[in-house]
Amino acid sequence: MYQLVKGALVNLDSLSKKKGNILLIDDLPENLKLLTDSLSKLGYTVRCAISGSRALKTIKSKLPDIIILDVKIPEMDGYQICEAFKADPDLCDIPILFISALDEAFDKLKAFQVGGVDYITKPFQIEEVVARLEAHLTIQKQHRILQEEIIKRKEIEEILYQSRAILSGILNSSLDGIAAMQAVRDPLTGDIQDFCCLVVNPIVSKVLNRKREDLIGKSFLKELLKNISPDLFDRFVKVVDLGEPLDEDFNYVSGDSYWYHYVVVKLGDGFAITIRDITTRKQTELALQNSNDKLELIANLDGLTQIANRRCFDDYLATEWLRHQREQNPLSLILIDIDYFKRYNDSNGHQAGDNCLIRVAQEIARVTQRPTDLVARYGGEEFAVILSNTNMEGALKVAAVTQTAIANLAIPHDNSDISDLITLSIGVASLIPTSERSIEGLISRTDQAMYEAKNRGRNRVIASLVR
Numbered sequence: 001m002y003q004l005v006k007g008a009l010v011n012l013d014s015l016s017k018k019k020g021n022i023l024l025i026d027d028l029p030e031n032l033k034l035l036t037d038s039l040s041k042l043g044y045t046v047r048c049a050i051s052g053s054r055a056l057k058t059i060k061s062k063l064p065d066i067i068i069l070d071v072k073i074p075e076m077d078g079y080q081i082c083e084a085f086k087a088d089p090d091l092c093d094i095p096i097l098f099i100s101a102l103d104e105a106f107d108k109l110k111a112f113q114v115g116g117v118d119y120i121t122k123p124f125q126i127e128e129v130v131a132r133l134e135a136h137l138t139i140q141k142q143h144r145i146l147q148e149e150i151i152k153r154k155e156i157e158e159i160l161y162q163s164r165a166i167l168s169g170i171l172n173s174s175l176d177g178i179a180a181m182q183a184v185r186d187p188l189t190g191d192i193q194d195f196c197c198l199v200v201n202p203i204v205s206k207v208l209n210r211k212r213e214d215l216i217g218k219s220f221l222k223e224l225l226k227n228i229s230p231d232l233f234d235r236f237v238k239v240v241d242l243g244e245p246l247d248e249d250f251n252y253v254s255g256d257s258y259w260y261h262y263v264v265v266k267l268g269d270g271f272a273i274t275i276r277d278i279t280t281r282k283q284t285e286l287a288l289q290n291s292n293d294k295l296e297l298i299a300n301l302d303g304l305t306q307i308a309n310r311r312c313f314d315d316y317l318a319t320e321w322l323r324h325q326r327e328q329n330p331l332s333l334i335l336i337d338i339d340y341f342k343r344y345n346d347s348n349g350h351q352a353g354d355n356c357l358i359r360v361a362q363e364i365a366r367v368t369q370r371p372t373d374l375v376a377r378y379g380g381e382e383f384a385v386i387l388s389n390t391n392m393e394g395a396l397k398v399a400a401v402t403q404t405a406i407a408n409l410a411i412p413h414d415n416s417d418i419s420d421l422i423t424l425s426i427g428v429a430s431l432i433p434t435s436e437r438s439i440e441g442l443i444s445r446t447d448q449a450m451y452e453a454k455n456r457g458r459n460r461v462i463a464s465l466v467r
Contacts, residue, residue: 020137021045023064025055025081027073035068044133051236052076056084062092066136068129069116070102071107079114085114093143095136099124129452176201177275180267183240184219192237194219195270204275207254228252239264239271249278259283300440302377304354305361317439320372320388325433332395332430333442334385335450336364336402339423339458341381343415356411356422359383363409367402392430392463399426399461423459425450430463 022044026032032048047064050054052073067085071078078098098111101122109121117139118132125297135263181195197215205212208224225232228250239246259282264273297444300312308316317333324331338360340342345353356442357377364383365375372388387395387401403424411422427450429442449464456462 001041007430013106019043019045020065020133021062022047022133023051023055023059023067024048025052025067025073025078026070027051027352028070031070035129039130039133040298044129052078052081052084055081059085060090063091065140066133067094067096067099068133069096071098071102071111079110082111082116089361095140097132097136099129154177159252160370171199171201174201174203175276177201177207178272179204179223179275180270180272182268182270185269192240193222195221195236197221198270200234207252207257207260207275207277209254236264236271239266240269249282302361305358305377307365307383308374308376310376310378313374313378313386316374316376317386317443320386321433321439321442324388325435328432329389330432331442332387332390332392333446334387334399334402335393335446336383336385337425337450337454338381339418339425339454340413340416344422347415359409359411360406360422360424363405364402366399367405388425390430392465395428395430395466396461396463402426403459404462418457418459425453425458426461427451427453428463429465 012269022039024032024035024046024119026035027050029050032050036046036048047058047062049058053076068080069081073081076084078100082096082098085094085096092115095117096115097118097120098116099120099122100107100111103121112118117136120129120132129246136399138213146201178199178201179197180199182198183192184194184196185191186193196217196219200212200215202212205215206216222233225236232250235246238244243266245266246262249259249261251258252260259277259279261276261278262273264271300308300315302309320331338356341353341356344356348356361375361377361383364385367386368375369385374386376384376386378384385398387398390398403426406422406424409422413420416423427446427448429446429449431437431442433442445464449462452464453460453462
């Protein structure tokens with residue numbers, strides 16, 4: 001909408017969008033009325049004061065955006081009023097626009113010297129006043145925005161400073177090693193060539209036995225990781241490229257420590273890593289594992305002969321049965337009994353009997369040297385041999401070699417009816433496990449074969465064909 005103001009056609013819509021709070025200071029009521037009426041119609045908020053003292057008393061009740069100040073005012077002229085405003089910290093930033101009938105260069109120069117931002121001579125055109133007002137209001141608005149931005153920036157800087165101080169405190173006091181790495185990429189292919197250290201705390205520098213200033217800003221990780229694990233660098237690259245974290249233990253000798261746990265997570269075009277010394281925990285775990293292994297060994301060994309006991313035999317046969325059933329390979333079992341051992345024990349004493357059992361057990365174990373074979377004390381003077389992936393022909397060969405080996409020991413037996421040396425009665429069975437057959441059936445057939453060897457005169461091998 002346009003309106004004729006003082007003979008000029010003014011766009012009120014555009015002006016109304018830029019309203020401002022104006023303080024008019026003039027001792028002539030007609031001047032105040034003229035400017036007040038004209039500016040109010042254009043959407044400005046206008047207040048008036050007829051003297052400098054009155055203006056100074058009331059101005060702080062509501063600070064204006066701009067002041068229009070006449071030069072010729074009794075008691076305090078415009079220059080003095082302006083100087084008073086500029087001396088007050090609360091008022092010094094308010095722009096002052098002088099308006100006066102004085103048009104000498106001296107008067108204009110003095111207006112700017114005391115702090116004025118503009119000088120309009122009378123008689124004036126309202127459109128000129130409005131244009132200059134708008135220009136200075138825009139500058140004032142931009143100045144306020146700038147001041148607000150400065151305040152915000154200072155607040156942000158303070159927050160950042162405090163955050164950095166907190167982060168630095170956390171990094172420096174943390175018992176874990178903490179570091180941040182930035183990817184160093186090939187400018188042509190974009191592939192990660194190495195990682196540059198951005199942040200590192202004292203724990204990491206201690207682990208690496210380097211000063212922090214020698215690490216920050218340096219690319220050393222690729223070379224370092226070669227000494228830990230050849231593929232570890234590529235796995236760190238995948239953390240950055242795929243976003244998949246790493247979380248595991250690794251071995252790295254640093255002083256008295258040699259086991260660490262690390263967690264790596266993607267951070268921008270790089271990663272953050274935390275490292276914890278777990279040497280004490282690892283030592284405890286290894287000691288516990290060693291103890292468990294010893295207990296497991298004790299639980300599965302026969303205390304006298306130091307070969308597998310009956311419990312170990314049962315567990316291993318059950319495992320091998322399932323494996324051979326799955327793979328459809330032959331599984332053989334040998335049961336061995338020392339002939340007339342009770343007589344040997346009675347005539348030679350229990351100590352001699354124990355020594356005999358030990359020698360026989362160790363010799364049987366020496367004959368069967370494959371890792372998948374198991375020799376166990378089955379009970380009393382009986383022994384069992386589990387032969388994996390072995391058919392009847394192979395099992396009979398093992399039985400024959402075992403019998404010969406025991407004969408070669410030449411352990412005297414004065415109370416045997418068949419020899420003056422220790423001899424063995426051996427039963428052998430072999431089959432391919434199926435769902436229709438059972439472990440118990442295999443043991444039963446082998447046991448029957450062994451007793452048949454006894455019934456046929458002992459010191460022999462009898463095979464049982466399992467159908």
